[in-house]
Amino acid sequence: MKKGAKQKRPSWDEYFLKMVDIVGSRGTCDRGRSGAILVKEKRILATGYVGSPVGIAHCDDVGHEMHTLTRENGTISRHCLRTAHAELNAIANAARFGVAINESTLYCKMVPCYTCAKTIINAGIKRVVALKDYHATKQSKIVFKKAGVKLEIINKNIESYKDQ
Numbered sequence: 001m002k003k004g005a006k007q008k009r010p011s012w013d014e015y016f017l018k019m020v021d022i023v024g025s026r027g028t029c030d031r032g033r034s035g036a037i038l039v040k041e042k043r044i045l046a047t048g049y050v051g052s053p054v055g056i057a058h059c060d061d062v063g064h065e066m067h068t069l070t071r072e073n074g075t076i077s078r079h080c081l082r083t084a085h086a087e088l089n090a091i092a093n094a095a096r097f098g099v100a101i102n103e104s105t106l107y108c109k110m111v112p113c114y115t116c117a118k119t120i121i122n123a124g125i126k127r128v129v130a131l132k133d134y135h136a137t138k139q140s141k142i143v144f145k146k147a148g149v150k151l152e153i154i155n156k157n158i159e160s161y162k163d164q
Contacts, residue, residue: 012042013107013129013152013154016037016039016044016105016107016129017107017129017131017154019035019037019044019047019107020034020035020036020037020107020108020109020131021035021109022035023035023036023037023047023048023049023086024049024050024086024109025049026049026051027049027050027051027083027086028049028050028051028052028058028059028060028061028083029050029051029052029058029059029060029064029080029082029083030059030060031050031059031064031080032050032086032109032110032159033049033050034049034050034085034086034108034109034110035047035048035049035050035086035108035109036048036049036085036086036087036089036090036106036107036108036109037090037106037107037108038090038091038094038099038101038104038105038106038107038125039104039105039106039107040101040103040104040105045094045099045100045101045104046090046091046093046094046097046099046101047090047093048086048087048088048089048090048091048092048093049086049089050083050084050085050086050089051083051084051089052082052083052084053084056082057082058082058083059080059082059083064080064082065080065081065082066078066079066080066081067079067080067081077135077136085112085113085115085116086108086109087106087108087112087116087119087120088115088116088119090106091119091120091123091125094123101123101124101125102123102124102125103124103125103126104124104125104126104127105125105126105127105128105129106120106125106127106128106129107129107130108128108129108130108131109130109131109132109159110130110131110132110133110134110159111128111130111132111133111134111137111140111141111151111153112128112130112134112137112140113134113136113137113140114136114137114139114140114143116140117139117140117143117144117149118143120144120149121143121144121147121149125149126148126149126150127149127150127151127152128144128149128150128151128152129152129154130151130152130153130154131154131155132153132154132155132156132157132158132159133153133155133156133157133158133159134158134159135158135159
């Protein structure tokens with residue numbers, strides 16, 4: 001930086017989204033390596049990343065537990081069910097240590113799945129900031145809107161990965 005040049009500080013959203021990437025690097029399933037951070041009043045409350053339940057073998061060690069889903073419209077997608085999603089793990093970590101997350105913001109790599117979206121609503125989270133979209137988020141977006149959860153997607157690109 002040149003002498004006298006002013007540093008451009010990241011916005012709070014940019015700051016926390018950069019941290020999401022670091023948290024996600026701890027993930028134990030190579031199908032996403034997603035991270036999530038719960039924040040309130042610019043303070044981190046809890047983090048979570050994609051991983052198997054505590055004490056259970058990780059995908060990176062024993063392989064994926066793949067299941068095929070056929071939707072009503074005939075589209076097919078594949079999902080690893082061995083792991084819990086980053087968003088769910090962040091909420092569980094907060095609960096485990098007695099951290100109140102009502103009225104908080106969740107920062108995440110991609111728009112949460114429908115199951116995580118319902119959990120986010122029931123946990124009292126009021127805002128979700130996702131770096132990218134996800135291929136199966138139609139229902140998540142509908143339920144967030146109905147529940148009054150503000151969803152902000154920074155990059156409209158859809159996250160993709162092997163064997164999706």
